[in-house]
Amino acid sequence: MNIRYILGASDGAPIAQVLSVLRSQPAWRPFDERAVAFVRRFSQKLLTSAGIRRHPELAALGHWFRGANLQTLISRYVLESPEQLKLGRGLAFHLAPSNVDSVFMYSWLLSLLSGNVNLVRVSQKSSAPLDFLVDALAQTLAEDVGAPVRARIVLLTYPHDEQLTRTISESCLIRVVWGGDATVRALRTIPLRPTAIEVCFPDRFSACAIRASAVLEADDASLRQMAAAFYNDAFWFAQQACSSPRLVAWIGDESTIDTAAERFWSALHVELARRQPENSEAMNMARVAASFEYAAAELARPAMSGEFRSAHPMRLRLEAVLDESAKALHCGNGLFLETRFPRLVELAPQLSDKEQTLAVYGFTREELVDLALVLPPRAVDRFAKFGEALSFAPVWDGQDLITTFSRNVLLPTS
Template sequence: MQRCEAGLMKNVQFFVPVAAARADLDTVLRTASGLRLLAPFDPMLVDFVVAFAKSILLDRTSREYPELVVLGNFFRTARIERLKRALMMEEGAACFGRGLVFHIAPSNVDSVFLYSSLLSVLCGNINIVRISRNAGPQLRFVLDKLERALAQAGLGERFYVLTYEHDDAITTRISAQCHMRVVWGGDATVSKIRSLPLRPTATELCFPDRFSAAMLRADAINALDTAALDLLCGDFYNDAIWFAQQACSSPRLVAWIGDEQACTTARLRFWQSFAQVLKHKDFENSSGMAMDRFVTACLVATEPTHRDTTALGFPTRILMNSAPLAAAKHHHRGNGLFYEQCFGDVPAFLSTLSDQEQTLSVFGYEGPEMAQWLGDLPMRSVDRITKVGHALDFNEIWDGTRLLQAFTRRISIEL
């Protein structure tokens, strides 16, 4: 990596492709803007994405990063073929990529930008991705695979990964050239980026702070034998602890559904089983994370919704009453802390949700049961309902948006 020396852009560093490290940002933008788009799901694009995913799955190092194994499996050939069929179903219009897409990746979940940017690649777009300067070993592993796959496919000028310190001038410069901007980040980041101008014909897709929950049916928990409960707690661990609850879909609240006695029994059994699962896991629990849980617990203890706090270990559990938790959700920073609430029925819980909620992972209820209650949800609340153990699974429909449609445009033909 070399620093670009052209004026304002001197602080930009290119990770991918390697050749871009010798160019300045303006040259890269001119080159990218001048390319002709490939058709959505062009064989060259499909082969590149499949090869990249396969390179992750075949490398033993990926076992250290289970979320990357999930990514590799998502972009298998059969899945990509299903995505292609879904995009091409619309008739009477020609389908094209939007053009140059600028992705601003989050700093807390290294791999999430790959899903949206690879879907954008498959749609035929040219992509520029800004990542955090603090690239950890997982991200370096990914970038090495990405560089190799791009070089082998001859697509190096269609996918750039760069970094720079927070600099509105650089972000504005790239935004002025792009046809679409995709922003992953906290509410403050999203608001800041949104204030920076885009070209008039460009569109924007934002993924701000979200809050996710698990909804567990107490009677169903109490009906499980020890082995089945351990499996469920293992699935819950994968949802919550893989990213230290930093992913937008990681559950931070556990809502118990049932009468008081059933919920009390289920809570006791569930958390005892979860403690046993933790004994066999290698998870991060730094002093900073412990301090974060302690500070949050102190803040939440002053809230009128607070009922009780368990010992401040891992995990820390805070029992709240059944009122909406807007203020308490604002305090939550993840890191092994769970709010708990108890409700007599599902509608009572759903009525407390807001547009901040993204994923609801469920145990004890089936799809048709859940569907009957969705019409009573508060406006814009909840974008995903999934089984416990699948909260982190990515889908081409994310935050209520069909990403394949978002990354493409249609030219209507009315002849």
């Protein structure tokens, strides 16, 4: 089998032997001090590494797992009671996505903190962020704080190989799948142990909603902050992250929206000029091709005047309901669909179980609750402020990962 071990095993080691070692490790209690110490040190290592500023998504990862946040996380969970003992489930098999290098680290480290042993398959595509992560992990594992977890972590890569994936799946008690819908469907044909569970993070489609009057009420400094926050949500991963907004819903009357949209997009153009995100010819061609497909299907038309084919961002005005076919055409890469409604609750029919995050600007909590109560089943797992769409939380895609990754062992009370 063509396996390349990156961390935790020597190249050439039989996968059966590697799995045997992993499965022999006992489950720890959630937030075992050995796991917490390792994750805290890894965070420090990551944040103090030379070159971290070139990888803001990795800086965000390190910041999220810093010691202070770990203590906050620990305080949220009741770890024990007279009636039960919490333990990890055992061996967790993580299949990382190829398009967002750091996202799998959140589930991996939360699984470690939940008491589990972990085997992670990453994409064969090399990338600077992944190399940076591996280097920080290797350095942390080499320190004394890494000794207790060295036998509990294996990072590897291999070509798509159903038999190898089947072999690993037969040994694991948790399978965590980050990938597109096709990947999830394919992996679900590979059985798990009867006692195992599966957590899937498939294709998602996210949106934002803006109260037009709030944009007009914002002073210049607030508008710059809004544009910078939207940039962080949409452009860090070229709009490929599951929580990056692709639909922009304007809420208000037509005249107010016209004025607010011009002000907002102008501010964003200034932010783009300052930040200079990647905008390759391939990305531009993907936007143009998608726009032609939207036009051919009579789903959307250009929302701006002037030169369109080189526009970045590229804006399309929706002319039909945002159904599954419309969402499937979206390519990311700075393409935004725009729609308008007088009230926020009227956005609900456009959304489905495909939507993960709705970033919001200018709305009250009561308005968000009113929208949530009329949403289709499973639509929108989280509402986020502008600038926080990509911020991770232990509850992701509607699932509390610490709770999911651990189990309760009942004890007699007397």
